[in-house]
């Protein structure tokens with residue numbers, strides 16, 4: 001941790017405290033308040049962690065004002081254009097781009113773990129057919145700890161590594177099985193001669209009665225969606241994984257916790273919510289009505305796919321995703337899709353509206369990803385599982401980083417208690 005030797009002075013009544021200021025390699029300085037309670041008997045108050053750095057990290061950096069996202073220093077647009085998902089996985093996990101030999105070895109290791117324990121398919125069969133695939137993902141990933149006992153010991157570096165590779169390798173298989181189960185089609189086993197994205201598309205869309213040819217442009221678009229979602233610093237689901245892991249929970253349980261958090265519509269569930277919003281709007285002439293609702297202080301309605309806690313400029317992932325959406329839709333010959341028309345016009349009207357401009361609300365990654373995924377043939381319920389599949393590597397990288405941190409302590413926020421003070425119990429007949 002870099003120490004800038006600067007301090008911040010805090011005066012509480014007569015007490016004056018000098019708080020160290022820590023300087024990061026990029027981003028704002030951080031006031032170190034770790035000893036605040038011990039020295040002054042006060043807590044800080046920051047619901048939603050809007051001003052709180054909860055950890056040191058070397059993995060991902062976001063400059064929200066500039067609309068910049070770096071993984072281990074490399075800009076996301078360069079990675080999306082020149083790299084591919086498994087190489088980005090390596091970068092996130094191990095800190096550097098791999099050599100050719102390292103990449104080959106990593107891809108072989110991932111490929112060797114794509115199948116899931118055969119017994120796990122009975123777990124799938126225990127769900128209702130109309131279960132949301134995210135419900136299945138939360139359950140099945142959590143249950144991996146019951147199937148892979150030999151990689152749950154977090155104190156053993158080898159087991160940590162095996163658990164990491166297993167999750168990256170098996171997540172496409174699990175997500176595809178969740179999809180197949182909910183549409184009543186047979187499970188499709190992974191094929192290790194295919195690349196990561198092609199294998200996932202095949203497990204989702206092939207059926208035993210006919211050959212399935214993976215379209216390389218769609219595979220590339222799929223891979224790019226994975227790359228763009230791979231990690232995103234200390235967002236809600238990553239912080240959930242870190243908090244779960246701080247208690248010493250096993251890796252599968254921690255990632256299941258991350259999946260559960262991602263499901264919410266303010267986070268990973270926004271891609272599904274966004275497409276449903278485009279459906280609700282239905283036609284271009286109804287856009288002003290929905291924009292008016294989003295602006296109305298007395299209506300909790302929000303435009304899904306707009307706004308971000310950190311980005312106060314265009315989401316850099318959204319730029320690449322938009323370009324990808326154009327390519328995929330052109331390839332598939334879909335340019336008169338009503339949802340796409342609504343999306344384009346909604347984007348135009350919102351960007352010109354002072355409400356969105358003043359609050360710096362720009363389209364985020366979820367605004368465009370749903371359009372591509374729908375064009376590929378995925379139902380809206382699969383959008384968030386695909387996000388979870390891709391984010392798994394980010395969660396695991398952050399989980400590994402935290403376990404290696406000598407400062408690791410159980411995460412335990414404080415509170416500003418506003419409830420009743422101590423009072424005596426009253427018997428029921430006297431209440």
Ligand code: CMC
Pocket residue numbers: 232235265266267268270294295301302303304305306307308309310359361364365366
């Ligand atoms: N539509 C209309 N108004 C909005 C929107 C929106 N999508 N987002 C924020 N605002 C307004 C909000 O009402 C508030 O106004 P005021 O200052 O007058 O009270 C102001 O903008 C700031 O909003 P906030 O809720 O304080 O911002 P936040 O940082 O807590 O929330 C957010 C960020 C992403 C949860 C929010 O923008 C949102 O709900 N967006 C829609 C859901 C969405 O697209 N989520 C995906 C995020 S990207 C994928 C991921 O990383 O998970």
